[in-house]
Amino acid sequence: MSHLIPIVEFAKRLVQHHHISATIFIPTTGTPPKSLVSVLESLPENIHHQFLQPVNVDGLPKDVRVEFVVSFIMQASLSSLRDALSCLKSKTKLVALVFDMFAHASMEVAKEFNLFNFLCCPLSAMALSFTFTLPKLDEETVGEYKDLPYPVQVPGSVSFHGPELMAPVQVRTDEVYKEYLLLSKRLSLVDGIMVNSFEELEQDTILALPGGTPIYPIGPLIRSEPSNGSDWHECLKWLDDQPSGSVLFVSFGSGGALSLEQIHELAHGLEMSSHRFLWILRSPNKVSFASVFTDSSQNDPLGFLPEGFLARTVNRGLVLPSWGPQIEILSHEATGGFLTHCGWNSTLESIVHGVPMIAWPLYAEQHMNAKMMTESLCLALRLEMDENGIFRKEEIEKVVKELMEGDEGKKISKRLKELKTAAMRALSIGGSSMESLSKLVLQLN
Structure with missing residues (x-):
């Protein structure tokens, strides 16, 4: 849910301000939870959603980390994603595939369909900046990050001691770490990255992000529809x-x-x-x-x-x-x-x-x-x-x-x-996030 909501709000902004239709594909393991369904049912008519074929996770170990489970589901859903895109392509003009951080393997599918591929990063610009630095950090580090004798400086932000770093990188021999490292190496290969932040909040960090990949701060992307109950x-x-x-x-x-x-x-x-x-x-x-x-x-x-x-x-x-x-x-x-x-x-x-x-x-x-x-x-x-x-x-x-x-x-x-x-100013007409979204749309045309 915490990753779906920014994707949904991004789609709403595209549709509302730039008249671009959107379809959201959701991998599943069975019947989706009510909380997820309620979000999707509140979407405007020109934002569609489709559940991909359910993935069987019964064979996974019971104590496996949740990040690994999500990555496994995403990887197992690629075939279903291909089928869904093929069907959609027969009905409309496809321009781009926007994927979540867990779904970075879908970059290959975007290439097969000759689509722009964009990463929608639901994290802060600080977390994105750290992710960009991970390949170099991996090359220079021996042992676990928690044992580092020096703090890790995140460009444009503060420094962190090893145990303070995000959970996916804590155990370098873990499959979750290997998956996150792969994501970090793929950042330079995408056509653009939308980050859920805004210039007035993280200006120094946003300016410090690498210049090779277009970065679009389009936040804050937060849930806008009222809750029920x-x-x-x-x-x-x-x-x-x-x-x-x-x-x-x-x-x-x-x-x-x-x-x-x-x-x-x-x-x-x-x-x-x-x-x-x-x-x-x-x-x-x-x-x-x-x-x-x-x-x-x-x-x-x-x-x-x-x-x-x-x-x-x-x-x-x-x-x-x-x-x-x-x-x-x-x-x-x-x-x-x-x-x-x-x-x-x-x-x-x-x-x-x-x-x-x-x-x-x-x-x-x-x-x-x-x-x-x-x-x-x-x-x-x-x-x-x-x-x-x-x-x-x-x-x-x-x-x-x-x-x-x-x-x-x-x-x-x-x-x-x-x-x-x-x-509020960033999300108003002419504001920094709205201007960033406009630049992204220009890249699509």
């Missing part, structure tokens, strides 16, 4: 009753999960802070990336919370199991802060709505995002772990109070208001 409307009614800017929104995205111990520490920290909160809470998990299809339909989906927590915080807190309307919550007047896993979609949504953040990274490139947000862009406060890798309740209490009422929180809030205006 009767339970969610209830949470928005609850927000209506809260004072302006008083609520801390807590969410770790569609796949983020915490251990039971960490959930208890977070609950106690929120309670100790005495601030209002709206918490989207998934069931505890030993790994930080849980399946987005985890079933939360048990009779007591919040029974794992500390005893008495819900009763003690009933007048200033609301906890929703598993899901919530994030865009609507962030855009609500009562929301004054966002404790986030630093996924790039969530970060951009917070920027667009001017909500200051607390960074709590979990997986993927989120640790890199968190460092950039706290050290370079000044959009978030950072929590400090103890020696056991746990954020303790006292630390959570301290940082929540600083964000919601302290001087640092006020500085971040001011910075976010400026960026909110800049994001």
Whole structure:
């Protein structure tokens, strides 16, 4: 979902502003989840979608990493993609194939059909800049990146110690690393790269990107249609009753999960802070990336919370199991802060709505995002772990109070208001992102 949404929003902009029709192909392993279907059903009439033939993943090991599973599905879908493109070519004039980072193997299919091939990068310009540097880093490095005695400088951005680098590159002997390295080597072969960022946010990094491949900053690409769900409307009614800017929104995205111990520490920290909160809470998990299809339909989906927590915080807190309307919550007047896993979609949504953040990274490139947000862009406060890798309740209490009422929180809030205006300006007619999109369309003609 986090990769599909930027693709969908990009297609909407093409259709709305440049009258180019689009068809979105979606690889599957069976019946698509309702959340995905709801996004696709909201598309304008001139944006079509087609599910490719389901891929059987039953033979994969149960403990295989999710990035490998997605890459496997993409590779196994190439034949179905060829058939779909052949059928589409018989009905309309095909110009370009836009592919996600996981689907870079489809470049070969684009060549077969004599199409432009464009990468739609759902990550930040910083993450893209790092990806460009990976081949050289791979040649120069012996052993694992986590053991590097020096930080890795990302052109145009901050530097990162080995353990802070994105999850796909942490184990160099892993198939996931080999796949990401292959993607990095292919960046110079594409006809252009759309990046989900905008000049006013990451100007230095965008300028530092290599000049050989056309780069189009066309962000922020965030979900624009409203969410559905009767339970969610209830949470928005609850927000209506809260004072302006008083609520801390807590969410770790569609796949983020915490251990039971960490959930208890977070609950106690929120309670100790005495601030209002709206918490989207998934069931505890030993790994930080849980399946987005985890079933939360048990009779007591919040029974794992500390005893008495819900009763003690009933007048200033609301906890929703598993899901919530994030865009609507962030855009609500009562929301004054966002404790986030630093996924790039969530970060951009917070920027667009001017909500200051607390960074709590979990997986993927989120640790890199968190460092950039706290050290370079000044959009978030950072929590400090103890020696056991746990954020303790006292630390959570301290940082929540600083964000919601302290001087640092006020500085971040001011910075976010400026960026909110800049994001709106970038997406307006003549703005930097709209001009970038126009240049991309010129390349197609």
